[in-house]
Amino acid sequence: MKKYIAALALLAVSYQSFSQDVNKLIKQDEVEKVIKTLSADDMEGRATFTPGIEKAAQYIESQYKEAGLVPLTGNTGYRQNFTKTRIIAGETTVSINGKALPKDSAFTFTSAPAVSWSTNNDVQIVKLSSGKNFRTEYRSYAKSGKKMLIFVDPSFATTFEGLRDRLKNGVIADKMNNDQQLVFVLGNHDDVKSFEVTYTGKIVVSPLFNIVGMIPGKTKPEESIVFSGHYDHLGILKPVKGDSIANGADDDASGTTAVITLAKYYKKLNSNARTLIFVAFTAEEIGEFGSQYFATTVDPDKVVAMFNIEMIGKASKFGENSAFITGFERSDFGTILQKNLEGTAFKFYPDPYPQQNLFYRSDNASLAAVGVPAHTISTDQIDIDELYHTVGDEFSTLDVANITSTIRAIALSSRGIVAGTDTPKRVPKLDKSAQ
Numbered sequence: 046m047k048k049y050i051a052a053l054a055l056l057a058v059s060y061q062s063f064s065q066d067v068n069k070l071i072k073q074d075e076v077e078k079v080i081k082t083l084s085a086d087d088m089e090g091r092a093t094f095t096p097g098i099e100k101a102a103q104y105i106e107s108q109y110k111e112a113g114l115v116p117l118t119g120n121t122g123y124r125q126n127f128t129k130t131r132i133i134a135g136e137t138t139v140s141i142n143g144k145a146l147p148k149d150s151a152f153t154f155t156s157a158p159a160v161s162w163s164t165n166n167d168v169q170i171v172k173l174s175s176g177k178n179f180r181t182e183y184r185s186y187a188k189s190g191k192k193m194l195i196f197v198d199p200s201f202a203t204t205f206e207g208l209r210d211r212l213k214n215g216v217i218a219d220k221m222n223n224d225q226q227l228v229f230v231l232g233n234h235d236d237v238k239s240f241e242v243t244y245t246g247k248i249v250v251s252p253l254f255n256i257v258g259m260i261p262g263k264t265k266p267e268e269s270i271v272f273s274g275h276y277d278h279l280g281i282l283k284p285v286k287g288d289s290i291a292n293g294a295d296d297d298a299s300g301t302t303a304v305i306t307l308a309k310y311y312k313k314l315n316s317n318a319r320t321l322i323f324v325a326f327t328a329e330e331i332g333e334f335g336s337q338y339f340a341t342t343v344d345p346d347k348v349v350a351m352f353n354i355e356m357i358g359k360a361s362k363f364g365e366n367s368a369f370i371t372g373f374e375r376s377d378f379g380t381i382l383q384k385n386l387e388g389t390a391f392k393f394y395p396d397p398y399p400q401q402n403l404f405y406r407s408d409n410a411s412l413a414a415v416g417v418p419a420h421t422i423s424t425d426q427i428d429i430d431e432l433y434h435t436v437g438d439e440f441s442t443l444d445v446a447n448i449t450s451t452i453r454a455i456a457l458s459s460r461g462i463v464a465g466t467d468t469p470k471r472v473p474k475l476d477k478s479a480q
């Protein structure tokens with residue numbers, strides 16, 4: 046019994062020292078400084094392929110350097126560079142029955158550099174009538190591999206214009222072939238006897254970069270743990286009350302701030318058994334391309350766990366000192382974290398929004414697909430968050446105390462995994478042939 050009490054006392058002491066470290070080493074004013082910088086207007090919303098994201102990348106690099114991280118094995122700096130082929134759509138001109146349609150009333154989606162149709166039997170004429178689901182229809186066209194002339198009902202004008210402008214700014218051309226040519230025309234044309242279509246687009250190879258640094262493990266360096274967030278956001282949107290910058294303060298400057306803060310924390314402790322990899326992912330908002338690339342650069346079997354942090358800027362639906370974990374039931378990652386927080390004020394919950402499919406809506410999915418217990422930690426009330434993906438997601442709306450307490454909770458709850466004493470169960474690899 047005495048022994049037992051002594052062991053308990055020792056446990057209490059070591060626990061206390063952990064919490065003291067966390068509170069001492071993770072300071073709210075420092076958290077505030079980082080997130081304020083990342084979400085400032087001069088980062089222009091950090092859209093992938095823009096000067097704004099370059100600025101954010103440089104800032105994150107300076108923070109990694111300050112923390113004392115080293116580049117990933119095989120890299121000379123913190124940038125993990127890769128490229129993607131993008132289509133920058135040019136003008137589409139359309140004539141129906143000999144009559145030219147107004148400028149901007151059509152756009153083309155194809156990876157072919159040019160399209161030239163003249164009442165062509167290969168082209169299928171399709172109507173996207175009102176009441177249909179634009180997304181579902183669009184997906185089925187995109188999967189068809191066909192040439193299609195699609196007349197879009199005017200009730201879809203806003204979606205049509207949004208898509209047209211996105212294509213003008215450039216989209217990634219993964220999984221497309223040149224035979225697939227979709228020409229969208231706004232308006233109903235019932236009696237199409239003849240048509241002419243011309244289009245030219247630009248195909249460019251554009252650079253992207255994750256920002257990656259690590260702290261090599263002291264005793265189990267071959268096993269690694271990933272802490273991540275995405276530093277890209279949506280850039281410039283349509284102005285609302287004179288504001289057009291989507292600052293992405295919560296989404297996901299908050300997660301990126303957590304990554305930087307945890308890097309500094311763990312480097313100060315400098316006692317990690319396993320190797321810690323800190324990643325700020327690019328291009329999450331346009332298709333999780335940064336994490337997909339990262340997943341190809343590591344041996345996933347050696348990645349013990351992934352803490353992806355996404356939107357921790359405001360209190361969760363469970364109140365202060367709480368967060369949720371996506372895909373909670375898929376491994377025992379969540380219960381390990383919960384166990385390490387016993388006796389503290391902070392609590393992790395399973396994702397309360399299973400219908401939102403959040404597990405597959407962030408960068409953790411790219412590593413979960415290859416078997417890593419990879420989960421996202423969030424506090425966002427996604428079902429009622431009116432600022433989500435708007436120009437209103439800015440620093441002034443954040444609860445910095447919530448961000449700080451969540452980062453502290455991640456630091457405390459990850460300590461067993463970092464020390465090599467806790468190892469979450471693997472998740473089943475995604476069967477690629479079933480996709």
Ligand SMILES: [Zn+2]
Nearest residue numbers: 275296297355
């Ligand atoms: Zn996000």
